[in-house]
Amino acid sequence: MSKILIVDDEPVIRKTLREIFEYEKYEIDEAANAKMALKMIEKQAYKAILSDIKMPDMNGIEFLEELQKAGKDFPVIMITGHGDVETAVEALKKGAFDFIQKPLDLNRLLISVRHAFEKEQLVGETKKLKKKVNKQYEIIGKSPSIEHVKSIIERVAPTNTRVLIMGENGTGKELVAHWLHEKSHRSANPFIEVNCAAIPSELIESELFGHEKGSFTSAIKQRKGNFELADNGTLFLDEIGDMNLSAQAKMLRALQENKITRVGGEKEIPVDVRVIAATNKNIAQEIERRRFREDLYHRLSVIVIQVPPLRERIEDIPLLAQHFMNQISEIENMPPRHFSKEAFEELKKLPWKGNIRELRNVVERFMILCDKNITKEDVRKHAFLYG
Numbered sequence: 001m002s003k004i005l006i007v008d009d010e011p012v013i014r015k016t017l018r019e020i021f022e023y024e025k026y027e028i029d030e031a032a033n034a035k036m037a038l039k040m041i042e043k044q045a046y047k048a049i050l051s052d053i054k055m056p057d058m059n060g061i062e063f064l065e066e067l068q069k070a071g072k073d074f075p076v077i078m079i080t081g082h083g084d085v086e087t088a089v090e091a092l093k094k095g096a097f098d099f100i101q102k103p104l105d106l107n108r109l110l111i112s113v114r115h116a117f118e119k120e121q122l123v124g125e126t127k128k129l130k131k132k133v134n135k136q137y138e139i140i141g142k143s144p145s146i147e148h149v150k151s152i153i154e155r156v157a158p159t160n161t162r163v164l165i166m167g168e169n170g171t172g173k174e175l176v177a178h179w180l181h182e183k184s185h186r187s188a189n190p191f192i193e194v195n196c197a198a199i200p201s202e203l204i205e206s207e208l209f210g211h212e213k214g215s216f217t218s219a220i221k222q223r224k225g226n227f228e229l230a231d232n233g234t235l236f237l238d239e240i241g242d243m244n245l246s247a248q249a250k251m252l253r254a255l256q257e258n259k260i261t262r263v264g265g266e267k268e269i270p271v272d273v274r275v276i277a278a279t280n281k282n283i284a285q286e287i288e289r290r291r292f293r294e295d296l297y298h299r300l301s302v303i304v305i306q307v308p309p310l311r312e313r314i315e316d317i318p319l320l321a322q323h324f325m326n327q328i329s330e331i332e333n334m335p336p337r338h339f340s341k342e343a344f345e346e347l348k349k350l351p352w353k354g355n356i357r358e359l360r361n362v363v364e365r366f367m368i369l370c371d372k373n374i375t376k377e378d379v380r381k382h383a384f385l386y387g
Contacts, residue, residue, distance in 0.1 A: 002117060003027040007037040007051040007063065008079065017050060020106060034063035041072055048116040049076045053087055061091055068095060075116035137178040140323045141316035145308040149176065156303050157183035164300045165278040167307030170357030173278040174238065176305055180276055181234040189233035192226045197239035204247045206263050215264020227260045227271045234274045240300065241281035241292060248293045255299045275300065310352040310359060318344045320356060324363040337366055342376040350383060
């Protein structure tokens with residue numbers, strides 16, 4: 001049953017509202033003042049709160065502010081007299097869901113409560129979805145090397161500082177980029193990922209900066225690039241070491257001036273983007289071979305995060321293997337397999353040239369080919385050892 005809290009110093013108003021909502025099959029709690037309501041909220045969650053604005057000791061606005069300080073995001077509907085409309089508008093600006101004027105319009109009141117319930121449900125679903133997304137990009141491990149990476153993320157994420165993530169293929173550079181975004185003040189805004197290695201060199205500039213209609217043969221309409229799409233958010237440039245020199249020059253200018261120009265265009269477009277880049281290449285060697293601009297490297301590498309290969313954090317293998325087993329079990333709707341201690345020890349002996357990505361593939365193979373308990377022999381048989 002959906003529970004509503006009515007906060008009003010007038011017993012007649014509380015009685016009237018209780019009768020209305022109980023007739024509609026809602027469960028009702030009453031509080032004669034805001035302080036009493038705050039104590040009740042500590043012990044009970046509500047789908048919605050109806051609060052009078054004019055109350056002794058603590059008025060409705062102050063009550064709303066106390067709710068927010070306590071981190072309670074229940075939808076609050078303010079009840080106001082004719083002369084308090086300005087105060088009610090102020091309440092809306094401070095986070096109230098709606099306000100209803102006296103004398104109360106029954107239909108208006110019921111509709112407002114229904115909408116409040118819908119909002120509360122939507123907020124709950126959004127939190128669940130965000131938690132699920134965060135879990136998908138969780139960084140698993142307790143080894144010193146991965147704890148060091150996590151600590152850097154915690155310090156750097158709240159800033160706008162550019163970050164260059166370095167590491168071998170399959171080590172989890174994308175996870176680091178996602179966590180830098182999720183823990184930043186830009187987390188509610190876009191996270192746009194560009195794989196520079198997957199885009200043909202002649203199209204990379206159009207992909208990043210967009211193009212104007214007619215700027216080249218297949219440009220049949222204007223198109224926004226990833227810089228514009230990531231405005232106020234994060235642009236993740238994966239495999240930045242594969243970007244051609246022409247695009248690098250434009251990238252350098254965009255980072256210097258926070259402005260971009262579409263291919264075939266002349267207008268400068270301001271952008272507010274945090275750039276995070278990643279590469280599996282030795283950038284120092286690429287600079288030496290004149291395949292990567294040194295000035296761009298210095299622009300991108302304010303902070304460098306080196307993600308360790310799996311062979312340097314083998315103590316994390318049991319945690320990672322079990323995490324992937326649970327994840328795959330949920331996706332495939334299959335009962336999870338269980339690793340023996342000997343199986344974990346055998347996994348630690350493998351070279352893991354494909355790093356975490358390879359480990360996940362091996363665990364999925366175990367899920368399909370092995371029985372309930374995964375043994376040392378299963379690892380030797382199905383992990384496909386190579387030199």
